[in-house]
Amino acid sequence: MIEFEMPKPIAQQSYVLQTVAENMMRPVSRYFDEHEHEIPWDYINFMHMAMRATGAGSLAPPAEKKKEGEETEEKKETEKRPPIGYQMLAFMLEMLSWGDVGIYLCTPGGGLGAAAVEAAGTPEQKQKFLARFREEKPVFAAMAMTEPHCGSDTSAIRTTAVLDKNTNEWVLNGEKIFVTAGQKSLEESNGFVVVWATIDPSAGRAGMRSFVVEAGTPGVKVTKLEHKMGIRASDTASIVLQDARVPFENILGSPEVQPDTSKGFKGAMATFDATRPLVAATGVGVARATVELVKELLAKQGIEIRYGLPRSKLTNIEREIIDMEVMLRSAWLLVIKAVWMADNRKPNPLEASMAKLRAGDVVTKITQRALELMGPIGYSRDTLLEKWFRDAKITDIYEGTGQINRLVVARNILGYTGRELR
């Protein structure tokens, strides 16, 4: 059955999160935009407390599994329902980004780093690394993939991990840039960064692995915080690893290089199937905020949008707004479908990339058109429109640029490998 009914838990969550967005994010949006690298602790502490209390938005595993037969009736009841974890998360991210995407990116609870552990870690690793997110103080985690000389081409990563057989430790060396929340993960909390490195530079993708590098590891240093066009509340760190030693068991995936396979690399790419729709969701949140504010400002001048008319009878403003609403809603539905597939364990690389590429396209278009439409009001810092214009652009860049996602979609629809379609 095709259905579009928002599940009740999501509706309840949205109601609560909208209050958070309106009261804890919007009022400080401009402040943190203008005070780059200040950390929004009020929001962080509140969210940590709230998420600890409700379990919402957390990727951490349940504390203890009860023995068989001990399960309560209530639990059995919930297990019958189809899973909606990723859907919950997508709606949560959309709403918080509607509030402020820069501040949302400061949400404690693991982010992409925890997602990587969740996707590729063993049960022991999940227990070891994810339990910290339930502790008393807010904890962050990050993903470190990009290097100064390579971004989307992750197979060109130069950071190395060499096994020291004497101590049974991995020794990491290299430089990572564009690590979202890198500083908060390593310096401001007891968190970790998932670092991508090669265990065999001659093996190309087959040698690529990720490692959990915890805060306090000697030889790991945050060397720089970027100054960005938008999402300024979110720290974007450079990290240098100099003979940084991590325990053997901090490797995610197999320590062996298997010839002729790129299984480890593919594992990493599979993470994107989960995270790309979520990043798309954050962009959609910014675009929705924009469309709503534009309509509100127009209404103040007595302009209401008329629906149902042929295009030839619409005013230019009406046509623009209607097109924005088409773009926004259709992009959001792609996100929902992609996370619905993830929840139901259907392979979704095509849909994940479609959602991301569409979101990247439409949220930049919507915010850019909105500023043009609103003229001097839009360009001014008196409203948040110009900030959202700057914030939106990153949607089309991080977690795979629009072009990379086109490549993924194209390979999927054409049935081509990376070699056949470069």
Next chain:
Amino acid sequence: MYSFEPSEEQKMLIDAINRFAVNDLRRKAHDADEEAGYPKEVIEKGWELGVLQASIPEAYGGFGEHSVLTGVLAAEEMAYGDFAATLAVLTPALFALPILACGSEEQKQTYLPPIAEGEWQPYTAACIEPFFDFDLLEMRTTAEKKNGGYILRGEKIYVPFANEAEQLIVYASLDGKTQGFIVDRNASGVIIGERQKTMGINALPIYKVTLEDVGVPAERRLGGPEGHDPAPIFDSMHLAMAAMAIGVSRAAFEYSRDYAKEREVFGVKVAQKQAIAFMLAEMATEIEAIRLLTWEAAWMLDNNKEGASKQAYLAHIGAMDMAMMVTDRAVQVLGGHGYIREHPVELWMRNGRGFATLTGLGMI
């Protein structure tokens, strides 16, 4: 709950329509376009799939319940075969669905059983008018109250099968509000003009219909003497165009994708060039996005959700742009060959422009 899987019943219907679309329509679409018509047996075969009959409850001679969502799925799949044929097969829906949605009990009892129980018959509707800014909400054809009945005056175009039809619904403005009237084609003042020629949909016979002081008794006003809310009719018209646009676009996308994987250029397949591959990726994404928008609108209508009419309108707006973008690119991917009528993509591009204009020619 969200779900994106059609029901088993819907899947069976889609499969059956798909076989008809691929085996019958796709094979005959070119000749039907050139020769300006389908053989009657093709239309009859499409009719026997029972898309409309399954929308009409048993009490009125059908065997199902009206579901906009099922209609959307069916219309997409048939238009995947051919747009003009889909409009032809579903022409009786232009008459039956407004009566089902808005008609009085008496009108339903009178008109629906003969349609649902019989073979394909040319029941039709006159909606579109010859003005660039034709608007469902503001018709130039007027209905005037007179002697307990109504007098219709105006000019309609693109009326399918008007020359054969016995009965048709005519939409007219009554005190500024669009209302339907059930008109006997032989009524005095109903003048069926010449068959019209257009850029696409050549296989669908369409006619100009002039209404010169046509008297309509009060009981033939759609919904009875009190009339009706026209919104469900408009919603159905918008979504029919959206659904068919998706079907045509999917056809164009798949054809150009397959061509690009065959055609060699500079020692590789043309699909291996990012310039082409990215175009195809965007086409596929666009189709999927608008399909979801259309499905949601249909689901909202079926479940009486607030804002459903607006969503149906948005789906249609999105679909008309999607169809033009995708069909234009399909021609582009084939290059010079795309412009040759031996390949179907140029027909799909001509049809692709129609989705912005032909609102009122299809209902689901």
